[in-house]
Amino acid sequence: MRRSGKINFLAQGDKYRIYILFVVIFGFMSIFAPKFFSVFNFTTILNAIAMNATVAIGFTVVMICGQLDLSIGTVITFAGCLTLGLQPLLGFPGSIAVAVLGGALVGFLNGILVAKAKINSFIVTLGTMTILQGAIYQYSGGNSISVTTDEAFAISDFLQVSLLPLLTPRILITLILVVAVEFMLRRTRAGRNFYIVGGNRNTAWLAGINTDRYLIGAFVLSSVMAAIGGVVSVLVSTAATLKLGEISLMYVISATIIGGTAMSGGKGGVLRSVIAILSLEMLYTGIILFGLGNEVKIFFAGLILAYVVLYEAYATYRHEKNLGQRPELMKELATRLSTKEKKLLGSRGA
Amino acid sequence: MKKLAFIALAIALAAFVAVPLIGQTAAQKANLAASLKIDTSKLLSADNQLLLAPSTDNRKVPKRPADPNKLPETDPLHWYDMEWAGWNVKPTNIPKSPMTGAIGKKVIFIVHGDHPWTTACILGAQKVADAYQMEFKALSPNWDKVVQDQMIDQAIAEKPDMILLIPLDAKGAVQQARKINQAKIPLHLFNMLPDAAALNYSLGWTGPDDFGQFRLLARAWADELRKRNPGAKSIGVAYVQHAPGGSPFFARSFGPISELAGYAKEIKTLVAASPTPATFDANTTMQLVSDWITKYGDDLKGICASDDSAQALGIFEALEKAGRNDIVVVAAGNSKQGMDLVKDGKLFGITYQTAEGDGALSVQYAADWFNGKKLAVRQNLAQHIITAEDVEGFYPPQW
């Protein structure tokens, strides 16, 4: 008998879990949360996730490589500050370019330290996070940066005009990036190589895949996406606040995990992470629409994350326990038990 | 909140029934009359202070220098755009008052984030809103600007009679205000003094005059420093700054610095820094101040903190360890810890920052606007410095 993926329920369950979660939250909120089900509300939700969704793209790839990037939060803010801080000198095209390149540079540094110097990514990115935090304050002199020229307003307005219902340029940018990277991961050799590198670096190396290049690439992608997220976000709000990316880190980590990207690497996908963020955001919005406070938000976010982690851990636990069980023995067992029961009945009868 | 709505409705109906022929406008007139009768000036906050104490500030608004940033940081006018923001705005299509009375109006009250201060602030606002039987809805984005923007969108969608907003960020406020303005919804900003440009789109601003308060505090502080160091040629002081990213960061250090540059030249600024990574962590502040004491020794005569709870406590831990009781410490805000320290004669003075009053004044401003009163673009909360003499009067603390 051919053993097929189908018999592995757990894997299947994992595959669709995030979409199920999405449907459940969407359904529940649409039915019960006041004013939830409206094009307008969905648009605000999509606007709200635009930044974190963009950030999650790169972060997911890093996690697929079995690494962690704690610096994304500060990269967002840093890129934001550069975009508006340098605008007077370079104009928007220039400042945006510098911001994104700056992001790429940070990612490159992270990548080098992880891949070449072989320092644990948790540590490396914790370090760069601290450095960037200082750099941001130093650069901004402690005050947030804004550009309130008509040009800036024009750009901001443009990014928010709705091309179609639910679709503003800002959302479109995120959408394009998500689709592009997801496609790259699924349909190109390079994309699959990220998974192999994350799954087992040795395998990748033996297959002649330049693991270091992919690790560095992942970190660069992560920082660049974070930077883009920051740039777009400040272009919309015409102001770079020093706390811009503060919340993003924990948010994106949780979402990525909930989305089903394993921290051990080799598993997951960008789309799932984004769906997870969307689900969380709908949950949050719903909770607010119910007139409940942020503590409820935090509490539920924690519960969902905890549930997912626990579920996955328990699943693997069970899976390993029963690995190699012989179906024919289980059948035999069933028959034997039934015979035993018959015996029992018989003896009672006598 | 629902109850309020009903009462409001009832009154409106009553008015309607009273004058059947003239109909709506009459009802509105009646509503306006009823609204104008309501007196909120006697309301009290939890610390038994007047909720809406009239401002005692009678300073003249100076003329804006050509380019404030050209001036040195020690020049008060360098901070013009922060300190005097709002006094000379160019209002851009600000809606006219409907003159229909505050009763039954719906206001959405968006704060910056969850904090005991916020809870008190909302409470104060609620008191006034109740007095005017307004439909009052408070939202908190929990310090996340992305969420605040989202809340603003949703508030706009609800088409309230007015939006009251504490912007999360001075500069970020501009775009937020502009957005609300374009949606043709009256906007009132309060508490966090935003970038001047933001005020172009709002009816006005109410809140604590951080700079003003600290100029006041600075003078009292300077007098005390002089008293303790008679005839000293130079008196060294240090500033524990607020978290970066907002006017308090500047008002609570450069406010006094620029004030004293004129008022008490002998007082020299040794250092000004914000404890990192945790700005409002007592332990971090203690470490910072301990090191300052090591560095400056007896030259350090005074410390000005931007927070009178964690920061102040950290400072006094450091002072006690060094056995320094000669250093005059002043701070912002009247948290319980701060007032206790004043009572124990440790803190010399703190600014009175009424959280309830802050919320209350903003709603009062809204009410007055509905009632068609003539309003200054900017209204400051009453200024006051709490010292050992009067600290007792401010218990129990609001939060």
Add this chain to the structure above:
Amino acid sequence: MNEESMGLALEMKGVRKSFPGTIAVDDVDFEVRPGEVHALVGENGAGKSTLMKMIAGSFDDYEGQIIVKGREVRLHTPTIAKKFGIGMIYQELSLARPISITENLLAGRLPRKGPFLDKRLAKRQARSLLEGVGLDLDPDLPIEDISQHEAQLVEIAKVLGNDPIILVMDEPTSALSREEVERLFAIIDQLRKRGIAIVYISHHLPEIFKIADRVTVMRDGKKIATKPIGEVTREEIVQMMVGRSVKEFYKRQERTIGEARLRVKGLSRFGFFHDVDFEARRGEILGICGLSGAGRTELARVLVGLDRADAGSIEVDGSPVRGSTMAEHLEQGIAYLTEDRKIEGLALRLAVDDNILSAIIDRLSSASVFSKSKGMQRVRALIGELSIYPPDPSRTVGNLSGGNQQKVLLAKWLASEPKVLILDEPTRGVDIGAKMTIHSSIEKLARQGCTVLLISSDLPELVGLTDRVMIMRKGHFTREMDYGECSEESLLLAANGDVGTGEGRAS
């Protein structure tokens, strides 16, 4: 065979590779002809694996010449090696566990249609590769969902997929069941016929005599000799490997077998093995024979308390075993030497003494204060007894040769002075010298009255060492043979459930 006429597929001239402290391969000449299976034997640490890793491009700093198909090449990365048609099947699996079989098989060379992957084609290729090694699995399954020996075959399929002209196999059978070994040999035969040059590393001499055309023996990084297989005997090879003559490999000393010590009644772990009854006596070495997956390891895990039994009872010296944790079972004298050495057996990052004492921490502690010194002389004794080299308790186990690692593992369990010691493949992938030491200390242990359960796929070992053998098949004990009727053949037949085995007994 007329392949002689063609030139050499691979030739190595005076190659040398040294690591800090040691010279792993010292000026070795080695050659393989197309269409020949060239066996490479030697004790662990003799340099075989290093030599082969050299061919596979694992090192960029070896000295000497490597000539492939007549032209000299520098094999500095796996990619280059692959380009020259060199494929290597590694001892330890080099598969990515979370990734699908397809992507492991085609890692780095997934088929593309234009710039994008052609998933359908990939799956088809994967399936045909799997069929090539006689596996019938869904290529979409992730590796973590298939058994270890299936994974080993996937590994082989993966290398064959690169259709190499030179194929290196490092202990390819170590994780395979007998039937799978047979299948592998069939495959090797086809490859040979296709004129592919095969280098075959194994400790398992019978295998070598079965399939090799020539054999090269290495010792201490040097080449000892290369001979056509027909011109050497097992004994000669062993002698060349260990550098000393080995008389009778399994010399049996008489043992007195005492009264029953371990009594197992109706023991079942549902879905893994059912109704296992047997009893083992003091000083007895009881073999358990069966194909991998027959439930041998699962049985051992239950006996030692790693898994819970769903039914049945275990008695030691007449008193039922209490508790459900391994620690408790250990207390009552049941110890288990695991099949897997690197992950489940030893803490490779820790020192020899840490490892040897790891099973008796509590016994060496009073008031939960641990005294290493108390254990040290036992450690030294065991190092001496098992001649663990180097005899330095503070060496990191990861730095020892496989054989010595295995000795350390055994030492760890000897240190716990078990009443019943379960050995799961105690000599797999271990060189002859170590194998002998291990065998003799097993016998010594038995003579001291300990009961030994020996789980092994190494039939000579079973035949030579045990007093009785229980045959296990598909989760049942199907029959029992005593020393007399045991032979490699009879065991093999029984294990494969051929004629004469009591299939019926199960139901």
Add this chain to the structure above:
Amino acid sequence: MSDNRGPAPDGATDGAATAQADTRSVKTGSLSSLVNTAGVYGIALLFLVLGAVLQFTGAIGNFLSPQNLLNIVDAVALVGIVAVGMSFVTYSGNYADMSVPTTMGLTGYICIELLRYGFIPAIIGAIGVSLLIGVLNGFVVGKFKANPIIWTLAVNYVTMGIIRLVWVNKQIYPDMKGSSPDVVALFDAIYRLRFFKLIGLPLVILILLVVIGQFVLTKTSFGVKLKLTGSAPKAAKLSGIPIETVIMTSFVLAAFTAAIAGLAVTSLSRVGAWYNGAGYDFKAVTAIVIGGMTLAGGRGTILGVLGGSLIIGILNNIMTLIGIGTFSQDMVRGAIFILVVGINAKSLRSLGRDDA
């Protein structure tokens, strides 16, 4: 998590490890960890010397004054306390306990709430509750091998939510819960009590914890089991070591020290607030890692962790004395952090360790 040779739940085949096995030179685990510890104090000493030099060149004033040195250790006392406990988690191969911040916050709330029933009950109650969090973490991570970072992160969220739900976003004060003044005074003294007007209680606790911790790690059977669990969980399990219990214990220890730190912070800031422990998770990790404990587990010492905390303290002190702005200090801290860990990692590899 980040290197597939770590004891991450996936138990990845350590092919790479064995690929490099040959290149390992011969050194024992214990020795190399001692070398690390020595290294850590070497760095600490380096900074001290730097400070001294700066003092004699007149760049900074009385760096070597007892008062200043005391300030340094005082400043790191709380982080040190948290780090000592958390280092057991790191040592067990489970990276870090990210639930520390809210554990600290919760401890404060509980203690203040219970003060009205007396000082001792309040302390016991508060610590007790925090231990429950440790047990929960330890159970899930130990038994089901959940990823420690993510799991404790989730627990951190949940606890935060609970705190804020229960105390409706209010912070509470020791003397406003109807507890008697002298009890409040006692509570106030947790942080402020000074022996000989010099050595603060937190410092004393830190030293005690370090001594006990070092002893437990190196001399007790638990310590040995922890070492095996950290270096090779599967092998440890198959040596009859109850790794589930061992891991749980390490998390409980982390929660315990977090609770103590939480009490101290609450006592210092005289308020129970949910943000009381904010940032202590990363601070502690920094100290631990600089202290020479590798995230791969099974390597490092408690003394090293103390050294790590000291390095941070001295660094901050010197920078402030020189007059470097606090913002630039962040940058320097981050750079030094990566540098130190990088060097440590390198030395480990040269010692034949392929994990950093």
